Amino acid sequence: MGRLDRRALVRAVLQDRGELLVVAGLGAPAWDVTDVGDTPCNLPLWGGMGGAAMLGLGLALAQPGRPVLVITGDGEMLMGLGSLATIAVQRPPNLAILVQDNERYGETGMQETHTAHGVDLVAIAEGAGFARTLRIGSEAEVPALRSALHACAGPLFALAKVDDKPLPLVLPPREGAVLQARMRAALGLER
Amino acid sequence: MTTEPVWPDQLYDLLKRHGISQVALVPDAGHARLIRRCLADNAMRVVTLTTEEEGVAMLCGAWMGGAKGVLLMQSSGVGNCINMLSLAIGHRTPLAMLVTMRGDWGEFNPAQVPMGQATRAVLEAMGTLVRRADRDEDVVPTADAMLRLAFNTYRPTATLIGQRVLGAKTFGTE
Numbered sequence: 001m002g003r004l005d006r007r008a009l010v011r012a013v014l015q016d017r018g019e020l021l022v023v024a025g026l027g028a029p030a031w032d033v034t035d036v037g038d039t040p041c042n043l044p045l046w047g048g049m050g051g052a053a054m055l056g057l058g059l060a061l062a063q064p065g066r067p068v069l070v071i072t073g074d075g076e077m078l079m080g081l082g083s084l085a086t087i088a089v090q091r092p093p094n095l096a097i098l099v100q101d102n103e104r105y106g107e108t109g110m111q112e113t114h115t116a117h118g119v120d121l122v123a124i125a126e127g128a129g130f131a132r133t134l135r136i137g138s139e140a141e142v143p144a145l146r147s148a149l150h151a152c153a154g155p156l157f158a159l160a161k162v163d164d165k166p167l168p169l170v171l172p173p174r175e176g177a178v179l180q181a182r183m184r185a186a187l188g189l190e191r
Numbered sequence: 192m193t194t195e196p197v198w199p200d201q202l203y204d205l206l207k208r209h210g211i212s213q214v215a216l217v218p219d220a221g222h223a224r225l226i227r228r229c230l231a232d233n234a235m236r237v238v239t240l241t242t243e244e245e246g247v248a249m250l251c252g253a254w255m256g257g258a259k260g261v262l263l264m265q266s267s268g269v270g271n272c273i274n275m276l277s278l279a280i281g282h283r284t285p286l287a288m289l290v291t292m293r294g295d296w297g298e299f300n301p302a303q304v305p306m307g308q309a310t311r312a313v314l315e316a317m318g319t320l321v322r323r324a325d326r327d328e329d330v331v332p333t334a335d336a337m338l339r340l341a342f343n344t345y346r347p348t349a350t351l352i353g354q355r356v357l358g359a360k361t362f363g364t365e
Contacts, residue, residue: 023252043255048278051248055278058249061213061236062256082241083248090238176281180255189257 002137006100006162010071011036012142013098018067018150021059021183025052025072027107029100033071034172040186043179044172050079053097057087060095063187067094067152074101074115081124087155088129096149096156097125098136102164110164125157136160198330198356199224202289203232205331206261209338212236213253213260215246221291221357222263243268244275251284259342262288266295266310266351267303276317279347286347287338288319296325296354299361307354314349323351330356 010032014022022042024033029052030044043059045052056070077084077099087095103116115121122133132154134145145158173179184190202225206214214229214237216222229235240246246262253260264272269290279286293300294307306313314321320340324333334350341348 021256045278047281048248048251048275051244051251051275051278054245054248055252055255057238058213058252058254058258058260059256060252061238062253062258080245083245085241086238086245090236176278177283180251180282180284183255184257187255187257 003161003163004136004139006102007032007035007167008139009100009136009142009160009162012139013069013071013146015146017041019065020150021063021066021068023052023056023059023068023070025049025070025076027073027076028102028167029071029073029076030172031167031170032100035170038172040182042172043183046174046176049076050083052076053080053083053087056095056097057083057090057092060092061090064094067096067150069149070095070097072097072099073106074099074103074121075105075113077121078114078119084125084128084130084157088125091155093154094152096158098145099157099159100162101159102162104164106164122157122159130155130157132156134158196327196356198327200228201331202334203228205335205338206235209342210259211261212258213238213250214263215240215249215260216263217243217246217265217268219263219265219291220360221265221352222289226263243271247272247275247279247286250286251278251282254284255282259285260287261338262286264288264290266290266292267306269310269313269349270306273313273317276319276347280318283345284347285341285345287341288347288349289334289352290349291352291357292323292354294354297359298354299359299364310351317347319347319349321349321351323353325353325355327356
Protein backbone atom coordinates (compact mmCIF):
# COMPACT_ATOMS: atom_id res chain seq x y z
CA MET A 1 0.00 0.00 0.00
CA GLY A 2 1.34 3.43 -0.93
CA ARG A 3 2.17 6.04 1.64
CA LEU A 4 0.39 9.35 1.42
CA ASP A 5 1.63 12.86 2.06
CA ARG A 6 -0.07 13.69 5.38
CA ARG A 7 -0.63 17.38 4.62
CA ALA A 8 -2.11 16.71 1.19
CA LEU A 9 -4.35 14.06 2.74
CA VAL A 10 -5.69 16.39 5.43
CA ARG A 11 -6.12 19.20 2.92
CA ALA A 12 -8.21 16.89 0.74
CA VAL A 13 -10.25 15.53 3.65
CA LEU A 14 -11.09 19.05 4.88
CA GLN A 15 -12.07 20.36 1.47
CA ASP A 16 -15.64 21.74 1.44
CA ARG A 17 -15.84 20.90 5.14
CA GLY A 18 -19.19 22.55 5.72
CA GLU A 19 -20.39 22.00 9.30
CA LEU A 20 -17.51 19.69 10.18
CA LEU A 21 -15.98 19.99 13.65
CA VAL A 22 -12.41 18.72 13.88
CA VAL A 23 -10.43 17.43 16.85
CA ALA A 24 -6.75 16.96 16.06
CA GLY A 25 -4.49 14.80 18.20
CA LEU A 26 -1.33 16.31 19.62
CA GLY A 27 1.71 16.65 17.38
CA ALA A 28 1.67 16.34 13.62
CA PRO A 29 -2.13 16.03 13.18
CA ALA A 30 -2.53 19.37 14.99
CA TRP A 31 0.07 20.95 12.70
CA ASP A 32 -1.61 19.37 9.65
CA VAL A 33 -5.09 20.75 10.33
CA THR A 34 -3.57 24.15 11.10
CA ASP A 35 -1.65 24.05 7.81
CA VAL A 36 -5.01 23.85 6.01
CA GLY A 37 -6.22 26.86 7.97
CA ASP A 38 -6.86 27.65 11.62
CA THR A 39 -10.56 28.00 12.42
CA PRO A 40 -12.73 28.04 15.57
CA CYS A 41 -14.21 24.74 14.39
CA ASN A 42 -10.84 23.04 14.94
CA LEU A 43 -9.68 21.83 18.32
CA PRO A 44 -5.97 21.13 17.95
CA LEU A 45 -4.74 19.34 21.07
CA TRP A 46 -1.42 20.08 22.77
CA GLY A 47 -1.68 17.28 25.32
CA GLY A 48 -4.04 14.69 26.74
CA MET A 49 -2.38 11.94 24.73
CA GLY A 50 -4.82 9.07 24.20
CA GLY A 51 -7.86 11.29 24.65
CA ALA A 52 -8.55 12.66 21.16
CA ALA A 53 -11.15 10.06 20.16
CA MET A 54 -13.01 10.35 23.46
CA LEU A 55 -13.03 14.13 23.22
CA GLY A 56 -14.59 13.60 19.82
CA LEU A 57 -17.22 11.31 21.34
CA GLY A 58 -18.28 13.87 23.93
CA LEU A 59 -18.48 16.55 21.25
CA ALA A 60 -20.38 14.31 18.82
CA LEU A 61 -22.95 13.36 21.47
CA ALA A 62 -23.38 17.03 22.41
CA GLN A 63 -23.72 18.16 18.78
CA PRO A 64 -25.68 15.35 17.09
CA GLY A 65 -26.53 17.57 14.14
CA ARG A 66 -22.94 18.12 13.06
CA PRO A 67 -20.29 15.74 11.76
CA VAL A 68 -17.25 15.41 14.03
CA LEU A 69 -13.89 14.21 12.74
CA VAL A 70 -10.99 13.18 14.95
CA ILE A 71 -7.69 13.24 13.09
CA THR A 72 -4.91 11.67 15.07
CA GLY A 73 -1.68 9.72 14.86
CA ASP A 74 -0.97 6.05 15.41
CA GLY A 75 0.91 6.66 18.66
CA GLU A 76 -1.93 8.72 20.10
CA MET A 77 -4.53 6.16 19.02
CA LEU A 78 -2.51 3.29 20.50
CA MET A 79 -2.57 5.08 23.86
CA GLY A 80 -6.37 5.14 23.79
CA LEU A 81 -7.30 1.77 22.30
CA GLY A 82 -9.99 1.26 24.92
CA SER A 83 -11.79 4.30 23.56
CA LEU A 84 -12.42 2.40 20.31
CA ALA A 85 -14.42 -0.12 22.33
CA THR A 86 -16.27 2.63 24.19
CA ILE A 87 -17.13 4.49 20.97
CA ALA A 88 -18.19 1.33 19.13
CA VAL A 89 -20.63 0.53 21.94
CA GLN A 90 -22.07 4.07 21.87
CA ARG A 91 -22.44 4.09 18.06
CA PRO A 92 -22.48 7.89 17.59
CA PRO A 93 -23.71 8.34 13.99
CA ASN A 94 -21.80 11.60 13.50
CA LEU A 95 -18.31 10.63 14.69
CA ALA A 96 -15.45 9.65 12.39
CA ILE A 97 -11.84 8.90 13.30
CA LEU A 98 -8.99 9.21 10.81
CA VAL A 99 -5.64 7.83 11.90
CA GLN A 100 -2.60 9.08 10.04
CA ASP A 101 -0.32 6.12 10.54
CA ASN A 102 3.37 6.81 9.93
CA GLU A 103 4.40 4.01 12.29
CA ARG A 104 6.43 6.51 14.27
CA TYR A 105 6.36 8.73 17.36
CA GLY A 106 7.03 11.83 15.31
CA GLU A 107 7.55 14.49 17.98
CA THR A 108 10.11 12.56 20.00
CA GLY A 109 12.62 11.37 17.43
CA MET A 110 10.74 9.10 15.04
CA GLN A 111 10.86 6.01 17.24
CA GLU A 112 8.80 3.10 15.92
CA THR A 113 5.29 2.51 17.23
CA HIS A 114 3.64 -0.92 17.40
CA THR A 115 2.06 -0.35 13.98
CA ALA A 116 5.60 -0.66 12.54
CA HIS A 117 5.53 -4.20 13.88
CA GLY A 118 2.25 -5.40 12.46
CA VAL A 119 -0.35 -4.03 14.88
CA ASP A 120 -3.37 -3.27 12.70
CA LEU A 121 -5.55 -0.46 14.04
CA VAL A 122 -8.27 -1.08 11.44
CA ALA A 123 -8.57 -4.69 12.58
CA ILE A 124 -8.74 -3.51 16.20
CA ALA A 125 -11.51 -1.04 15.33
CA GLU A 126 -13.41 -3.78 13.52
CA GLY A 127 -12.94 -6.09 16.47
CA ALA A 128 -14.28 -3.38 18.75
CA GLY A 129 -17.42 -3.23 16.63
CA PHE A 130 -16.97 -0.39 14.15
CA ALA A 131 -19.28 -1.42 11.31
CA ARG A 132 -17.66 1.01 8.90
CA THR A 133 -13.89 1.07 8.39
CA LEU A 134 -11.80 2.37 5.51
CA ARG A 135 -8.18 1.93 4.54
CA ILE A 136 -7.12 4.94 2.52
CA GLY A 137 -4.36 3.88 0.13
CA SER A 138 -4.36 6.80 -2.27
CA GLU A 139 -5.68 10.32 -2.57
CA ALA A 140 -8.21 9.02 -5.08
CA GLU A 141 -10.02 7.38 -2.13
CA VAL A 142 -10.39 10.59 -0.17
CA PRO A 143 -13.71 11.66 -1.74
CA ALA A 144 -15.26 8.40 -0.52
CA LEU A 145 -13.96 9.10 2.97
CA ARG A 146 -15.28 12.66 2.82
CA SER A 147 -18.74 11.62 1.74
CA ALA A 148 -18.80 8.85 4.37
CA LEU A 149 -17.94 11.19 7.21
CA HIS A 150 -20.44 13.84 6.09
CA ALA A 151 -23.16 11.17 5.74
CA CYS A 152 -23.23 10.70 9.55
CA ALA A 153 -24.37 7.11 9.14
CA GLY A 154 -22.70 5.49 12.10
CA PRO A 155 -19.23 5.70 13.59
CA LEU A 156 -16.47 5.46 11.01
CA PHE A 157 -12.85 4.45 11.48
CA ALA A 158 -10.42 5.24 8.68
CA LEU A 159 -6.68 4.80 8.47
CA ALA A 160 -4.14 6.04 5.98
CA LYS A 161 -0.51 5.03 5.95
CA VAL A 162 1.39 8.31 5.62
CA ASP A 163 5.07 8.94 4.98
CA ASP A 164 7.40 10.18 7.69
CA LYS A 165 9.27 12.90 5.89
CA PRO A 166 10.02 15.94 8.04
CA LEU A 167 7.71 18.91 7.50
CA PRO A 168 7.80 22.48 8.75
CA LEU A 169 5.83 22.99 11.97
CA VAL A 170 2.58 24.93 11.58
CA LEU A 171 1.59 25.71 15.15
CA PRO A 172 -2.00 26.47 16.21
CA PRO A 173 -2.81 28.73 19.18
CA ARG A 174 -1.58 27.13 22.41
CA GLU A 175 -4.05 28.56 24.92
CA GLY A 176 -6.55 25.77 25.59
CA ALA A 177 -9.12 28.09 27.14
CA VAL A 178 -9.13 30.14 23.94
CA LEU A 179 -9.45 27.05 21.76
CA GLN A 180 -12.39 25.79 23.80
CA ALA A 181 -14.11 29.17 24.06
CA ARG A 182 -13.82 29.95 20.37
CA MET A 183 -15.43 26.66 19.37
CA ARG A 184 -18.23 27.24 21.86
CA ALA A 185 -18.73 30.69 20.42
CA ALA A 186 -18.79 29.28 16.89
CA LEU A 187 -21.50 26.88 18.06
CA GLY A 188 -23.51 29.76 19.52
CA LEU A 189 -22.89 28.66 23.11
CA GLU A 190 -21.11 31.77 24.47
CA ARG A 191 -22.91 35.04 24.82
CA MET B 192 -32.45 -3.45 60.58
CA THR B 193 -30.91 -1.23 57.95
CA THR B 194 -32.87 1.03 55.67
CA GLU B 195 -31.90 1.92 52.10
CA PRO B 196 -30.04 5.25 52.08
CA VAL B 197 -31.83 8.08 50.30
CA TRP B 198 -28.78 10.00 49.07
CA PRO B 199 -28.33 8.06 45.79
CA ASP B 200 -31.83 9.05 44.64
CA GLN B 201 -31.25 12.60 45.85
CA LEU B 202 -27.97 12.65 43.94
CA TYR B 203 -29.85 11.66 40.78
CA ASP B 204 -32.36 14.49 41.41
CA LEU B 205 -29.41 16.85 41.86
CA LEU B 206 -27.92 15.85 38.50
CA LYS B 207 -31.30 16.56 36.90
CA ARG B 208 -31.47 19.98 38.53
CA HIS B 209 -28.04 20.79 37.13
CA GLY B 210 -29.08 19.73 33.63
CA ILE B 211 -26.58 16.88 33.39
CA SER B 212 -26.99 15.03 30.09
CA GLN B 213 -23.79 12.97 29.81
CA VAL B 214 -22.81 10.51 32.53
CA ALA B 215 -19.41 8.90 32.04
CA LEU B 216 -18.47 6.11 34.39
CA VAL B 217 -16.50 3.11 35.39
CA PRO B 218 -18.88 1.31 37.73
CA ASP B 219 -18.50 1.21 41.48
CA ALA B 220 -20.79 -0.56 43.92
CA GLY B 221 -21.21 2.73 45.78
CA HIS B 222 -22.65 4.33 42.65
CA ALA B 223 -24.81 1.34 41.66
CA ARG B 224 -28.19 2.87 42.51
CA LEU B 225 -27.33 6.23 40.92
CA ILE B 226 -26.14 4.42 37.77
CA ARG B 227 -29.44 2.50 37.56
CA ARG B 228 -31.39 5.75 37.85
CA CYS B 229 -29.30 7.40 35.12
CA LEU B 230 -29.66 4.37 32.82
CA ALA B 231 -33.43 4.55 33.21
CA ASP B 232 -33.46 8.20 32.12
CA ASN B 233 -33.71 8.76 28.36
CA ALA B 234 -32.46 12.34 28.74
CA MET B 235 -29.13 11.09 30.09
CA ARG B 236 -26.49 9.46 27.94
CA VAL B 237 -24.67 6.94 30.10
CA VAL B 238 -21.25 6.04 28.72
CA THR B 239 -19.40 3.17 30.34
CA LEU B 240 -15.65 3.64 29.92
CA THR B 241 -12.78 1.18 29.70
CA THR B 242 -10.69 3.47 31.90
CA GLU B 243 -11.57 6.63 33.78
CA GLU B 244 -9.29 8.97 31.81
CA GLU B 245 -11.58 8.43 28.83
CA GLY B 246 -14.27 10.23 30.79
CA VAL B 247 -12.10 13.29 31.39
CA ALA B 248 -11.49 13.70 27.66
CA MET B 249 -15.11 12.94 26.82
CA LEU B 250 -16.47 15.59 29.15
CA CYS B 251 -14.04 18.16 27.72
CA GLY B 252 -15.62 17.44 24.34
CA ALA B 253 -19.11 17.49 25.82
CA TRP B 254 -18.65 20.96 27.29
CA MET B 255 -17.16 22.24 24.05
CA GLY B 256 -20.34 21.06 22.37
CA GLY B 257 -22.62 22.59 25.00
CA ALA B 258 -23.47 19.55 27.13
CA LYS B 259 -22.95 19.20 30.86
CA GLY B 260 -21.63 15.92 32.21
CA VAL B 261 -20.39 14.18 35.33
CA LEU B 262 -17.74 11.50 35.78
CA LEU B 263 -18.58 8.75 38.27
CA MET B 264 -15.78 6.55 39.54
CA GLN B 265 -14.15 4.83 42.48
CA SER B 266 -11.08 6.32 44.16
CA SER B 267 -8.76 3.89 42.35
CA GLY B 268 -9.93 5.41 39.06
CA VAL B 269 -8.63 8.83 40.06
CA GLY B 270 -5.12 7.52 39.51
CA ASN B 271 -6.03 6.65 35.93
CA CYS B 272 -7.06 10.25 35.22
CA ILE B 273 -3.95 12.15 36.23
CA ASN B 274 -2.43 13.34 32.96
CA MET B 275 -5.77 13.70 31.19
CA LEU B 276 -6.77 16.28 33.81
CA SER B 277 -4.28 18.56 32.02
CA LEU B 278 -6.94 19.03 29.35
CA ALA B 279 -9.61 20.21 31.76
CA ILE B 280 -7.17 22.58 33.45
CA GLY B 281 -5.76 23.94 30.20
CA HIS B 282 -9.14 24.36 28.54
CA ARG B 283 -10.89 25.68 31.68
CA THR B 284 -13.45 22.90 31.38
CA PRO B 285 -16.10 22.43 34.05
CA LEU B 286 -15.41 18.83 35.06
CA ALA B 287 -17.50 17.46 37.93
CA MET B 288 -16.28 14.18 39.38
CA LEU B 289 -18.18 12.11 41.94
CA VAL B 290 -15.77 9.70 43.58
CA THR B 291 -16.73 6.83 45.87
CA MET B 292 -13.92 6.09 48.29
CA ARG B 293 -12.19 2.79 48.91
CA GLY B 294 -9.15 2.16 51.10
CA ASP B 295 -10.53 4.76 53.41
CA TRP B 296 -12.64 3.42 56.31
CA GLY B 297 -12.56 -0.22 57.42
CA GLU B 298 -11.16 -1.43 54.10
CA PHE B 299 -10.70 -5.20 53.61
CA ASN B 300 -8.64 -5.18 50.41
CA PRO B 301 -5.00 -4.08 50.81
CA ALA B 302 -4.77 -3.15 47.12
CA GLN B 303 -7.33 -0.38 47.58
CA VAL B 304 -5.41 1.46 50.29
CA PRO B 305 -2.55 3.17 48.39
CA MET B 306 -4.76 4.94 45.86
CA GLY B 307 -7.55 5.51 48.37
CA GLN B 308 -5.15 7.32 50.69
CA ALA B 309 -3.64 9.29 47.79
CA THR B 310 -6.90 10.31 46.12
CA ARG B 311 -7.22 13.80 47.53
CA ALA B 312 -3.50 14.60 47.20
CA VAL B 313 -3.45 13.44 43.59
CA LEU B 314 -6.51 15.46 42.63
CA GLU B 315 -5.25 18.57 44.39
CA ALA B 316 -1.83 18.16 42.77
CA MET B 317 -3.67 18.32 39.45
CA GLY B 318 -5.51 21.53 40.23
CA THR B 319 -8.82 19.98 41.23
CA LEU B 320 -10.93 21.41 44.03
CA VAL B 321 -11.87 18.63 46.47
CA ARG B 322 -14.46 18.32 49.24
CA ARG B 323 -15.60 15.16 50.93
CA ALA B 324 -18.71 13.87 52.64
CA ASP B 325 -18.49 11.34 55.47
CA ARG B 326 -22.14 11.36 56.53
CA ASP B 327 -25.20 10.49 54.49
CA GLU B 328 -26.74 13.92 54.97
CA ASP B 329 -23.61 15.66 53.65
CA VAL B 330 -23.39 13.84 50.31
CA VAL B 331 -25.92 15.85 48.31
CA PRO B 332 -25.06 19.33 49.69
CA THR B 333 -21.37 18.65 49.04
CA ALA B 334 -22.02 17.39 45.51
CA ASP B 335 -24.27 20.40 44.86
CA ALA B 336 -21.54 22.79 45.99
CA MET B 337 -18.92 21.05 43.86
CA LEU B 338 -21.11 20.97 40.74
CA ARG B 339 -21.73 24.70 41.19
CA LEU B 340 -18.01 25.34 41.58
CA ALA B 341 -17.23 23.35 38.45
CA PHE B 342 -19.87 24.86 36.16
CA ASN B 343 -19.81 28.40 37.53
CA THR B 344 -16.04 28.79 37.78
CA TYR B 345 -14.82 26.53 34.92
CA ARG B 346 -12.54 24.00 36.57
CA PRO B 347 -12.33 20.37 37.66
CA THR B 348 -13.92 19.58 41.02
CA ALA B 349 -14.31 16.33 42.92
CA THR B 350 -16.81 15.21 45.53
CA LEU B 351 -15.38 12.37 47.58
CA ILE B 352 -18.03 10.13 49.13
CA GLY B 353 -16.37 8.52 52.15
CA GLN B 354 -16.30 4.78 52.67
CA ARG B 355 -17.97 5.40 56.02
CA VAL B 356 -21.07 6.39 54.05
CA LEU B 357 -20.80 3.47 51.65
CA GLY B 358 -19.79 0.66 54.00
CA ALA B 359 -16.77 -1.58 53.44
CA LYS B 360 -17.01 -4.65 51.25
CA THR B 361 -15.83 -7.68 53.27
CA PHE B 362 -15.89 -10.42 50.63
CA GLY B 363 -18.20 -12.59 52.72
CA THR B 364 -15.79 -12.76 55.65
CA GLU B 365 -17.98 -10.88 58.14
